[in-house]
Amino acid sequence: MADDGTTSLADENTALDEALAAEHAAVWGYGVVGAALPPGERAAAAAAEAVHRDLRDRLIALLAERGAEPALPEAGYALPFPVLSPVDAASLAATVEEGGVAAWLRVLDRAAERSSRALAMEVLGAAEVRAVGWRTAAGQTPVTRALPGL
Amino acid sequence: MSSPPLPGPRTFSRRTLLAVSAAGLAAAAAGCTSSPPEDERNAVTSEQADELAAQVAVQETLVRAYELALEADPALAAATPELADQAREQLDRLQAAAPGSTPEATPPPDLPPPGQGQAWLRAQVAVAATSHATAALAQTGGRAALLGSVAAGLRGHEARLA
Known part of the structure; x- marks a missing residue:
């Protein structure tokens, strides 16, 4: 029984596994973002990628500890749009964070x-x-969201 | 063989990155019911209902803070026209999730100091975001998700006001 007294861990583990899949995709996505940015502008992407790698590793450890099978990264991912410029890279980073x-x-x-x-x-x-920063860099408006993720 | 998409918001429900049903979360946050597991997650105790009503009051205070700050600083209002509207949208969603609540919002603790409206407003936003984030830990299901989304949105406001 979970600590809220109502639900089991099965649903939670499923959601955590979906978050892990998102983190795998984010790590991959930031590789594309970094490659599309000029060398002098890659620090934010590198920092964000490190955050997602850390989250990925924490989720793998947590799910393994619970006896669940952690999601593996996909063999490859399709970009939602061509990433040919720094603006495209910022848009992709915003998309990754929104995901x-x-x-x-x-x-x-x-x-x-x-x-x-x-x-x-x-x-x-x-x-x-991070998403606000990337939307700003991509020239999107508005840069904020009232209810991100909903 | 084609690669799975790296989804954006419109493809979140498809595969890998995002299996989230925003509509489902929104319905849950509004107190709607569906399958038994979701019913369990969205069952609300009287304590949770009281706490959610308190967050409505927190958001009402923040909406008032936005009004005060933007009235005092037209330049700030012109530079950030979307933020006050988003704060009100958040309030609407919280009120919808806590029907019948009669929160007692308190006015902001002071008025924005002349020339420092942006910093004052950012501080008010930070207080509300922290309050919602803390409250989310004691909630379950759609209410927790709603509070988490509002808190995250306000962290974005903080960044915008920095």
């Missing part, structure tokens, strides 16, 4: 354990801040 926000919001929705909700909250705010 992560949605996945982690699903964790909040399905979490049985308070610790998992805490992890999701730790991730969500930082991801939206």
Whole structure:
């Protein structure tokens, strides 16, 4: 029984596995983002990629600890649009972060354990801040969202 | 063999990156019911209902802070026209998730100091975001997701106001 007394961990583990799949995709996506940015502008992408690698590793460890089979990365991913310029790269990074926000919001929705909700909250705010930065770099308006992920 | 898409918002429901049904989350956040597991997650205790009503009050205070700051600083209002509207949208969603609540919003603790409206407003936003994020930990299901989304959105506002 989970600590909220109502739901099992199965739903939560499924949501965490979906978040892991999102983190695998984010790590891959930031590789594309970095490659499309001039060398002097890659620091933010590198930092974000490191964050997603860390989250990926934490999720793999957590799911393995629970006896669940962690999702593996896909052999390849298709870009949602061509990434041919720094602006395209920023748009892709915003898309990656929006995807992560949605996945982690699903964790909040399905979490049985308070610790998992805490992890999701730790991730969500930082991801939206990164998304605001990338939307700004991409020239998108508005750069903020009232309800990211919903 | 084709690669799976690296999804954007419109393809979140398809595969790898995002299996989220935004509509499902939104319905849950509004108190709608569906399958039994989701019913369980969205079952609300009186304590959770009270806490959600308190977050409505927190958001009402923030909406008032936006009004005060933007009235005091037309330049800030012109530079960030979307933020106040988004704060009100968040309030609408919280009110919809807490029907019948009668929160007692408190006014912001002070008025924006002349010439410092942006920093003052950013501080008010940070307080509300932290409050919603903390409250999300004690909620379950769609209510937790809604509070988490509002908190994340306000972190974005903080970044915009930096």
